[in-house]
Amino acid sequence: MSIAFLIRRILNAIPSLLGISVVLFTVLALAPGDPFGELVTNPNVPAEVRLALRAKFGLDDPVYIRYFRWISAMVQGDWGFSFVSRVNVDTLILQRVPTTIAVIGASQILAILIAIPVGVLAAARPYSLFDQIANTIAFIGFSLPTFFTGLLLILVFSVQLDWLPFVFTTEIRGTGWAWVWAYVRQSIMPVTVLGLFQGAALVRYVRSSVLEVIKLDFVTTARSKGIGERKVLVLHVVRNALIPVVTLVALQMPIVFGGAIVTEQIFRVPGIGSLLISAMLANDTPVIMGVTFVFSCLVVFFNLVADILYGWLDPRIALR
Amino acid sequence: MSSTVATPAPPFSPTRDAWRRFRRHHLALAGLFVLVLLVLSVLLGPLLWRLAINDIDFAAQLKPPTLGHPFGTDDLGQDILARLIYGGRISLAVGLASMVVAVVVGILVGATAGMSRGRVDTALMWLTDLFLSLPQLPLLLLISYLFRDSLKTLIGPEGGVFVMIVVVIGGLRWMPVARLVRAQFLSLREKEFVEAARALGASRRRLVVRHILPNALGPVIVAATIDVANAILAESTLSFLGLGFPPDIPTWGRVLFDAKDYLDVAPYWALFPGSLIFLAVLSINFVGDGLRDALDPRRVL
Numbered sequence: 337m338s339i340a341f342l343i344r345r346i347l348n349a350i351p352s353l354l355g356i357s358v359v360l361f362t363v364l365a366l367a368p369g370d371p372f373g374e375l376v377t378n379p380n381v382p383a384e385v386r387l388a389l390r391a392k393f394g395l396d397d398p399v400y401i402r403y404f405r406w407i408s409a410m411v412q413g414d415w416g417f418s419f420v421s422r423v424n425v426d427t428l429i430l431q432r433v434p435t436t437i438a439v440i441g442a443s444q445i446l447a448i449l450i451a452i453p454v455g456v457l458a459a460a461r462p463y464s465l466f467d468q469i470a471n472t473i474a475f476i477g478f479s480l481p482t483f484f485t486g487l488l489l490i491l492v493f494s495v496q497l498d499w500l501p502f503v504f505t506t507e508i509r510g511t512g513w514a515w516v517w518a519y520v521r522q523s524i525m526p527v528t529v530l531g532l533f534q535g536a537a538l539v540r541y542v543r544s545s546v547l548e549v550i551k552l553d554f555v556t557t558a559r560s561k562g563i564g565e566r567k568v569l570v571l572h573v574v575r576n577a578l579i580p581v582v583t584l585v586a587l588q589m590p591i592v593f594g595g596a597i598v599t600e601q602i603f604r605v606p607g608i609g610s611l612l613i614s615a616m617l618a619n620d621t622p623v624i625m626g627v628t629f630v631f632s633c634l635v636v637f638f639n640l641v642a643d644i645l646y647g648w649l650d651p652r653i654a655l656r
Numbered sequence: 657m658s659s660t661v662a663t664p665a666p667p668f669s670p671t672r673d674a675w676r677r678f679r680r681h682h683l684a685l686a687g688l689f690v691l692v693l694l695v696l697s698v699l700l701g702p703l704l705w706r707l708a709i710n711d712i713d714f715a716a717q718l719k720p721p722t723l724g725h726p727f728g729t730d731d732l733g734q735d736i737l738a739r740l741i742y743g744g745r746i747s748l749a750v751g752l753a754s755m756v757v758a759v760v761v762g763i764l765v766g767a768t769a770g771m772s773r774g775r776v777d778t779a780l781m782w783l784t785d786l787f788l789s790l791p792q793l794p795l796l797l798l799i800s801y802l803f804r805d806s807l808k809t810l811i812g813p814e815g816g817v818f819v820m821i822v823v824v825i826g827g828l829r830w831m832p833v834a835r836l837v838r839a840q841f842l843s844l845r846e847k848e849f850v851e852a853a854r855a856l857g858a859s860r861r862r863l864v865v866r867h868i869l870p871n872a873l874g875p876v877i878v879a880a881t882i883d884v885a886n887a888i889l890a891e892s893t894l895s896f897l898g899l900g901f902p903p904d905i906p907t908w909g910r911v912l913f914d915a916k917d918y919l920d921v922a923p924y925w926a927l928f929p930g931s932l933i934f935l936a937v938l939s940i941n942f943v944g945d946g947l948r949d950a951l952d953p954r955r956v957l
Contacts, residue, residue: 355786363795367802472683475945479938481889483896483909484930487916491927495920594793598893602916612794613897616801628798631791639789 341647349640356632357410361403364625410629416622420615425626429608433630436607439526440596444585446531447538452581454535455542456574462547470539477536482595486529486602493525500525504605526603530595534588541584546577579649586642590635674950684946687939694936698744707735710904721924728924730914739906740929747888747907748936750821754887757826759880762833767864769834770841781838784831792828796890799824800899817901825890833879840872874951881944885937892933908933 409415415425454474458467493500504522549555550573558568597609604610608627615623679685712734721728727736769780800820807816844850845868853867892909894900896916901907903914908929915925 351782352786352789355782356790359786359790359795360798363799363802475683475941476938479885479941480934481892481896481930481937483893483912484934487912487919487926487930491919491923495923590789590791590793593791594893597793597797598897601897612797613899616797616899624798624801628791628794631794632789635789635791 342644345640345643345647348643349636352639353633353636354407356636357407357629358403360625360628360632361406365399365402415626415629418615418620418623420618420620420623425622428611428623429626429630432606432608432611435605436596436600436609439523439530439600439605439607440592442523442527443530443534444592446527447534448585450531450535451538451542452574452578455539456546456569456577458539459543459546459550459577460569467543471543474536474539477532477539480533482529482533482598483602485532486525486599489525489529490602504603522603526599526605529599529602530592533595534592537588537591538581538585542577542581545580546573549573549577552576579646582649583642583646586638586645589638593631593634678946678950681942681946681949683942684949687942687946690935690939691943694744694932694939695748698741698748701741701744702738705738705741707738710734720922727928728922730911730922730925736911736925736928739911740908740932743906743908743911743929744932746818746901746905747891747909747933750818750825750891750907751884751888751936751940753818753822754825754829754890755880755883757822758829758883758887759833759876761826762830762879763837763869763876765830766834766837767841767869770838770845771860771864777838780834784834787828788831790828793890793893796824796828796894797897797899800894804899814905817905821891821894821900825887829883829886829890833876833883836875836879837872840875841868844868844871877951878944878948881940881947885940885944888933888936888940 413426415429417423418425418428421428454470458464458470461467501522504526555568555572558572559565563572593609596607597612599605600607600609601613608630612624612627612631614620615627727740730736730739765780765784769777769784803820804817807820810816845863850863850867853863858867891900891907892912895907895909896913898913901910903910906914911929912926912933915922915929918925
């Protein structure tokens with residue numbers, strides 16, 4: 337993989353980021369409602385003052401000028417001020433991003449740990465009993481909405497059995513191993529919900545990808561050289577079958593973020609997903625725009641990572 | 657053996673052939689059965705179950721399932737079965753309508769891109785890729801948050817939210833269909849039968865509508881089926897987060913949202929709507945899988 341490939345990919349990400357920002361801004365600009373709307377009904381504010389305020393904040397400028405002003409403010413890190421918590425939006429989001437990344441990361445690892453062995457074993461014996469069971473469970477897995485699995489887990493493990501706490505908190509008392517254990521305990525359910533959903537979707541991709549590779553000539557060659565079936569599977573097939581799966585994991589990120597918003601909301605995980613929902617319920621527009629923008633950036637970033645990883649794992653791509 | 661000899665083989669028809677292959681997929685058949693059952697019960701249910709959805713009865717708050725209320729009652733003493741029958745209509749209608757929006761937009765974009773090479777194709781595919789990299793749920797939430805109130809005053813509470821949710825879900829899910837249609841068009845337009853039609857003087861429009869599009873529809877139907885399931889999930893998610901339908905329109909997701917704070921005292925309240933969403937989505941996904949087997953004769957797997 338060459339540096340040129342890397343640079344080309346990074347440059348490719350910029351137009352899509354700009355495109356997304358245009359979409360976001362269009363949505364915002366088309367939305368009815370006016371930040372100074374309540375001044376209209378307030379009899380104490382004369383019309384001249386209201387018009388002067390509008391002019392001062394540039395609300396009467398043409399839309400493309402407003403877009404450039406908005407995007408340059410976003411790029412410079414001036415994301416505005418939360419109406420509700422009276423904190424700068426960027427500090428508010430930065431406080432919360434690590435939790436979200438940790439939950440998503442852990443659940444992705446769980447998903448991969450489930451999906452790869454199950455998918456490979458299912459594809460090694462297609463249409464066997466194991467394959468059919470795995471396929472059916474996978475269907476059930478990604479048809480179960482995350483909000484329902486979350487509630488089911490709470491019902492079983494918190495309400496009935498009282499094993500796990502159902503509210504996630506960052507203020508855990510205690511130090512050392514007790515702290516770690518408490519943290520792990522409260523992360524089990526959110527991570528499981530997200531991980532199982534993702535894992536179920538991934539199993540089918542892994543299976544079909546392995547089935548694609550397993551019929552290629554080099555696998556037959558390896559078998560005819562007398563290499564054991566297990567070795568062929570692990571060293572020859574899986575290594576090559578996982579290349580498209582890596583891309584898929586990254587391309588699934590928009591869906592994963594959707595799931596993360598739901599799980600964070602159910603378990604009250606203080607990440608950016610629950611921040612988004614609470615900001616919407618409190619009409620906190622700057623925070624809403626900020627979080628949506630962060631989600632967009634993360635999606636573009638993971639697409640970029642997928643591209644680069646793909647080029648690294650499969651050098652034929654990078655040569656194109 | 658004798659029976660197959662005795663009855664003459666029915667004439668070959670693609671529909672019958674597809675149905676034969678669909679039938680072989682037992683789970684798809686079961687899914688179709690459950691789906692028909694669900695649709696019939698939300699359509700005919702109100703004729704048989706006549707309790708009102710908003711009949712508040714404080715004497716019967718949070719009652720577990722009994723004969724009078726087979727699915728129990730909620731915190732206002734409203735009958736959950738009646739609410740789920742009514743809400744199921746909306747949930748399923750949202751799924752279907754969003755699918756139609758997504759498929760129509762997808763076919764338009766994909767067909768235009770596939771028929772016109774060059775700059776138009778590049779631009780449309782760039783747009784498709786851009787929409788694919790939008791964060792779906794945050795955007796869905798954002799649009800719902802920004803436009804809900806004004807649409808409510810414009811079209812009325814029920815219709816306004818319905819139209820908005822359908823348009824937004826459909827408008828964020830047309831991309832896979834567009835890609836499928838474009839890929840199909842690119843290969844079909846070079847086929848001999850299209851060339852023959854063109855040689856006979858068929859107009860471009862006739863080529864697309866009569867010759868290319870019908871042959872491209874197989875995978876689109878499969879994608880459309882899965883889209884219905886995804887749209888039902890999206891609407892339920894939105895309502896579950898409290899940003900979809902208002903409380904007086906009890907879609908399955910909305911009932912779940914109302915129920916989630918009563919998990920310890922009234923678990924049945926959450927279990928019924930959740931299971932219904934799950935059943936609907938699962939059976940649609942199985943039907944989609946069966947259709948994939950049925951509509952793609954070339955697939956050998």
